[in-house]
Amino acid sequence: MTDDTTTIPTLDDWQQWALVMARANQMIMEAWADNLSKGKSMPGLGLPVGKATTDPMAWMSAGADAWSKGLEAWSQMLGQYSEAAETKDRRFSAPEWRENPIFDTVRQSYQAISDKLLGTVEEIEGLDEDARSRLRFATKGFVDAMSPANFMATNPQVMKRTIETKGENLLSGLKNMLADISRGQVTQSPEGAFELGRNLATTPGKVIYETKLFQLIQYAPSTETVLETPLVIFPPWINRFYILDLTPEKSFVKWVVDQGVTLFMVSWKSADETIRDVMMDDYVAAQVEAIDVIRDLLGVKSVHAIGYCVAGTTMAATLAYLAGKGEADKVASATFFTAQVDFEDPGDLKMFVGDDTLATLKQLTAETGVLDGRVMAATFNLLRGKDLIWNYVVNNYLMGNDPPPFDLLHWNGDVTNLPGEWHRDYLERLYRQNLMMKPGAIVVKGVPVDLSKIKTPAYIQAGREDHIAPAPSVWKLTRVLKGPNRFILAGSGHIAGVVNPPAAGKYQYWTNDGAASTLDEFVAGAAEHKGSWWPDWIEWLRGLGAKTVKPDGARVPGSGKLKPIEDAPGRYVRTR
Template sequence: MTTNDSIEAANVSPNVAKLEANLTRVEELTQRLLKVMGHGRHVAPALQGPSQELYLKAATAYMTEMMHNPAKLLEHQLQFWSKSVKHYVEAQHLLAQGKLEPPTDETPKDRRFSHELWETNPYFNFIKQQYLMNASAVQQAVEDIETLDSEEKKRLRYFSQQIVDMVSPTNFLPTNPEALALAAETEGESLVAGLENLIADLEANDGDLVVTLADKKAFKLGENLATTPGSVVFRNHLFELIQYAPTTDMVYSTPLIIFPPWINKFYILDLKPQNSLIKWAVDQGYTVFVVSWVNPNPGYRETSMTDYVESGYLTAINEVKDICGVKKVNAVGYCIAGTTLALTLALMKKRKDTSVNAVTFFTTLTDFSDRGEVGVFLDDDFVDGIEAEVAETGILDSFFMSRTFSYLRSNDLIYGPAIKSYMMGKAPPAFDLLYWNGDGTNLPAKMSVEYLRGLCQHDKFATDGFEIAGEVVKLDEVTVPLCAIACETDHIAAWKSSYAGVQQMGSKDKTFILSGSGHIAGIVNPPSKNKYGYYTNPEMGLTADDWLDAADQHEGSWWPTWDKWLSQKSGKKIAAREPGDADHPVLAPAPGTYVVAK
């Protein structure tokens, strides 16, 4: 054996040993995987996807149009086959010439295929091009169906796209060049790490596959999230009331109470000092209270929308009035909490209760005639399934809520993170927003059905009236001065629907602000970031499109504009208030106990 042979053998031996060790580890992990995979919950077919009726209607419509207009569909098929076969022939021709290079690539740019091998390697480029051509053909076939009504067409478009996204070659190891290259580079260690990540996620969720989006060990509430100083000054079975410590010597006399959605936890508004809306509001001189909702267990089965209004909103408002010694408060409602705040205000109007001086709505829907992207999950096939699920369990488990919202952005919140974690063995990032996103809450059975049926499906608040606390309330009974903030690319509360609801409210004093970005980033947008921008237009009698066309565009955050509006509704300055009083002793430091309870 030569010296070079000895050196080569010495270099190869550790690599072979490492590979053998990884293969042994895979065998061990496979046993754990098989064990945990049998533990996942049974998910009813009604909660797995749309009913077969949608696809049957689509197939019938497609066949009917084929009979009546065969030329149109034939043209579509010929266009697809022409592109696909032409690409295949060009690839074969180059290969026959001994050229290991891809043919001309005219497919659209797609960030899923950003790795250079999708462009330079003829095998992977061929797979990518054929996939994108097929995806385009499916999309065009859906658009060519003309006999479905608009809602059915919207649902078919969405769910067909979900199937197309699911079968992307990036989602499978043999056709993902980045994952394969990393596996070769690490002698399979990346695949072992990925399998460990997969099993860890399954074991953490009792056999349900929930992709971990953020490093759960990187954050702890009260230490590096939800750190704004304050105290719990009231608690009942539905919520804890947090009052934040002042940072200014003087504060506005009218306190501000924020109602976050109970679909998620309140600390989205207090992630860290740099982007905390709560801290920022305190620093502007407001006495800020926040409601931290309980995470319901099956014992909350019969908790209703009326309970949230009576024992939640009205109780919280009265406690703030007592603590601060005032007759009126200003209130904020975010998402579903804004919807319920509007119901509360309409009820207070009937009761001649003037405790709320002015109100702010963050990304709030009150008119559900156009339910936006999330509307694909609000037809009877899904809602019937939810109703059956909550009747059995007493709650709508956070598992279902999280999965639904994740599928609205599946490439970003499911497939992309799964690829990085399971195929490439990468640890999830220490990202506060994604950590919050994975910290879900349950919903009470009765409240869930009331909300989905009465508001989302039947749109009663904006039409015939919604029954709450023994009264039938309507949208035009919201008459207090209001400011509404919607987000331009919001996939949960479409801004045009939010605008339509504000238009129907009875308030004479209305301000509407359209923020850039989406449901979360558009709201959690501190001035220091100088991001996204926003639009304003005082004319509320226009259509949504005309409102935006005539609106003034501004750079940066909408927070200072809101502050200017809110400060004018908040009374004179007085000496700063410390949390609680003699009748409201401090029960716990912020962020409280409900937000950390499991």
């Protein structure tokens, strides 16, 4: 390309445009709410309708016309653009977007310009892949932010609602927005709809062990016999464990117990200043401690273990640590849910590990040593801004609605604080330097971490649409671990790909019993199976040792040497 590439907006330009548009949207909301709630005529707000008017169609046409002129300016900057291919987009699902020729033009123009902007990123010459990835991510965020669906004056549904309610929807929306500003995060599920122990995390069990870093929950048996080898789950410390124990019909925990497994769950403490200094050594030591507590309680040689996301990454370090000490037989099998150990290509999260980000994180944690969980929540929401940010701007702030109750989104908003130094260390040594892949580059409690020493049988699950731990990155576990492993590719993403109960009959998963050296080869020869992968996993687990025992004595929570501290789900998961 020529020097004309210098006219393409930078990342800072995109961010500034998004901020300006969001602020403009807020100002319009405030002005309309103030005027319409007082029964005044519709103000012009700078739109080309001349004087204030009481004609709804004139108002709607003015907003769309103003937006169209803005799109014309973009088209002049970008050159001619072709009509976008018709795609399904929930933002434009209302019939008004097609039945009204004005808004149909706005919709089509926006989609065409969006395609042009995103396509231009791929056409720019002279960019390295990291720079192109950053520009692609920023452009996608900008394209999502500039959608006419996000603005009152160009969303026919919002206009219709505002006319019908005489602006009451905007007043309700402002109330919602101010409440969210006060709490520091977007409301994705209404307050009070869900409560731990009432309709979430209701699987019966007891907290039987506790440290300053975690509680250990043992769940009550529900079958006449159970597998002799128990199972412990290590959830991510960046989230609450009950993503695996949502409502009973979705609960992985309940399903596992009903399959005849003696199940334990680690519940990490949301960080405060008492654990501000914990690091990787402490999390590995906590996993080993939980394993040893269970082995001693039940009098068994080994346990099965599950590590989800970052806890799976740490579990790999734990397995290497145990192997280095000659204690690998403490873990009979390891299951990895969407976990990475090779961070060469970790997906869009790599956009948030630059020098500026780490410097900001250091500033945010300078006083307390703790990173507010809302910072991480905002980061994850940005990865899916269209669904997790702008969707709620329209529904909560413009339409003035409360979001519908949704257990998964309630969990998503139930944030966990993190030890600040450990979080930065994780980003630096794993995401930036990829030290897990360099034998001995990380040392845990005096033992060099060498993943090639791990020979524990492993089950590795990846999500086809995972934007946090991309499937190609998770696949690399199959090349790193030296023991027998089974890889499955699940439909959907980081959460729904894992939390997919058989009774729901949703999604699918792929298996391939043949040899495959890459994920593409795996997919090319894979067999597709409808529904949940959970039955495949439990069959694999039983295949490692089918011996069963009666669920009595220490198999009943609180009946062994460890007396109950409190009922599940415990107080750590409730602490914010």
